[in-house]
Amino acid sequence: MSELIFLGGAHVNVLPGDSRGFAYGDGVFETMRVHHGNVHWWTAHRARMEAGAERLGLTLPSDLLIARAQHELFGRGHDGVAKLIVTRGGGARGYARDADAHPVWRYSRHPLPPAPREGGLVLRWCATALAVQPALAGLKHCNRLEQVLARGEWDDPAIDEGLMRSTEGDVVCATSANLFVLHGDRWSTPMVDRCGVAGTCRAWLLSQTGAAESRMRPADVESADAVLLCNAVRGILPVARIGEHAYSPHPAVAELRQRLARVHPGFAAGH
Amino acid sequence: MSELIFLGGAHVNVLPGDSRGFAYGDGVFETMRVHHGNVHWWTAHRARMEAGAERLGLTLPSDLLIARAQHELFGRGHDGVAKLIVTRGGGARGYARDADAHPVWRYSRHPLPPAPREGGLVLRWCATALAVQPALAGLKHCNRLEQVLARGEWDDPAIDEGLMRSTEGDVVCATSANLFVLHGDRWSTPMVDRCGVAGTCRAWLLSQTGAAESRMRPADVESADAVLLCNAVRGILPVARIGEHAYSPHPAVAELRQRLARVHPGFAAGH
Structure with a gap:
């Protein structure tokens, strides 16, 4: 792992101790697949x-500054994962914002994740629920204690991911991925207007499948013909099992994985 | 402001860039009144x-380490505000926790807040609601975007604080203080079992007044004979106005302030 830390346009090397990211999780982040040096x-x-920054009133660094950081860490040819965290600047104690403060942001390089489990992921249901908060729903913000608690519910390496419900009982997502389910030839994915993250790979899948965004109960997932998880780092991940429910490999999932491999070289075979 | 930053027992001077506090708000904090060098x-x-650390599975630094940091920043005689943030250690990307990692923590010194407005605080109602999340309710954790959004709703210096409701409509707290209301000779304060923070000064006031912890609607606050806010840095703050509702100075509030001044020297007259 290597990293660059900035205050506005200045490379400052270290996180300011009074960062509002550290104090309040006052920021947004992106986790991105890098292929041959590029974030496709x-x-x-x-x-x-930008949608998150608008909702939270955050200032983002320019595309040019971010592209420079990307180039510095990944050069022309490296593969891996890039993580960008942008937090609100201004270090006074208290919740009031300083509109003129430059953002504190970090760009870091990480290895590619291991290949997904052969035959499909094994999931469980998490007990930790997602609170309903329309003001933050959909955003990839830095208030992630619910995900930390949910991921902390298991340490069995035979379990790959956990599905989370809202406090109202609706299925929302996995701890770090979105969820799609297939009934017949109809895909659907949970709405993220009350909690959850509007994932980048989810957006691509919506455009490809015409999936319905819906409220979904655990029984709707368990009764599906196929289930997949997705995120921008790992692409499309077939699901083999949720608790006691098993799913056979499905040609519709394989077809979507092939389609993704054709449009995003990071997810092509062998990567 | 001055600060000390630690990894476990080691004074490291700077925040690690891969801190989970910065990435996820994965920690808890305390903001404390210091009088003559002591946190009363x-x-x-x-x-x-400790209650927060238990719920979140965090490791806290020992009392001895914290007392040393307190002494280093405040010496024997300084007044001010101390802020302690303790975050989960372990820098791998992803939500999974490393149970063996030492905590990353920061102890910082800040000036005393200005004296409260003469005649009582002026409050408004915030539009930003608090999500209902029993798993985190009561804790002073570092996921504070809701408070940041609420405090961002106004910048009129004639407004001192904003009252927040839950997404279910119950009154919970101010952005950085708890709330007590008096009807006749009966005090009450909102429950913090679904959202909100179980404040230190709130606990003291509960023990002194026998206040009922209750679900409360805005009308219950507006119809009160007296309203006060409280926190561990500013003590008891009489409220003069909430929107269009005005409250006359009340002897019961004055009596509580005098009682607090007798037991906590930081809140004695002249401090």
């Missing part, structure tokens, strides 16, 4: 980050 | 922090 989905990541 | 309510702050 950058436009979508940028758009999602 | 330390036992209560420590107990609240």
Whole structure:
């Protein structure tokens, strides 16, 4: 792992101790697949980050500054994962914002994740629920204690991911991925207007499948013909099992994975 | 402001860039009144922090380490505000926790807040609501975007604080203080089992007044004979106005302030 830390346009090397990111989780982030030095989905990541910045009143660094950081860490040819965290600047104690403060932001390089489990992921249901908060729903913000608690519910390496419901009982997502389910030839994915993150790979899948965004109960997931998880780092991940429910490999999932491999070179075979 | 930053027992001077505090708000904090070098309510702050650490599975630094940091920043005689943030250590990307990682923590010194407005505080109602999340309710954790959004709703210096409701409509607190209301001779304060923070000064006031912890609607606040806010840094703050509702100075509030001044020297007259 290597990293660059900035205050506005200045490379400052270290996080300020009084960062509002550290104090309040007052920021947004993106986690991105890098292939041969490029973030193929950058436009979508940028758009999602801008939506978050607008909602939270955050100032983002320019595309040029971010592109320079990307180039410095990944050069022309490296593969891996890039993580960008942008937090509100201004270090006074208290919740009041300083509109003129430059953002504190970090760009870091990480290895590619391991290949997904052969035959499909094994999931569980998490007990930790997601609170309903329309003011933050959909955003990839830095208040992630619910995900930390949910991921902390298991340490069995035979379990790959956990599905989360809202406090109202609706299925929302996995701890770090979105969820799609297939009934017949109809895809659907949980709405993210009350909680959850509007993922970049989710947006691509919506455009490809015409999936319905819906409220979904655990029984709707368990009764599906196929289930997949997705995120911008790992692409499309077939699901083999949720608790006691098993799913056979499905040609519709394989077809979507092939389609993704054709449009995003980071997810092509062998990567 | 001055600060000390630690990784476990080691003074490291700077925040690690891969801190989970910065990435996820994965920590808890305390903000404490310091009088003549001492945190008078330390036992209560420590107990609240331990409750948070237990719920989140965080490791806290020892009392001895914290006392040394306190002494280094405040010496024997300084007044001010101490802020302690304790975050989960372990820098790998992703939500999974490393149970063996030492905590990353920061102890900082800040000036005393300005004296409260003569005649009582002026409050408004915030539009930003608090999500209902029993898993985090009561804790002073570092996921504070809701408070940041609420405090961002106004910049009129004639407004001192904003009252927040839950997404279910119950009154919970101010952005950085708890709330008590008086009807006749009966005090009450909102429950903090679904959202909100179980404040240290709130706990003291509960013990002194026998206040009922209750679900409360805006009309219950507006119809009160007296309203006060409280926190561990500013003590008891009489409220003069909430929107169009005005409250006359009330002897019961004055009596509580005098009682607090007798037991906590930081809140004695002239401090």
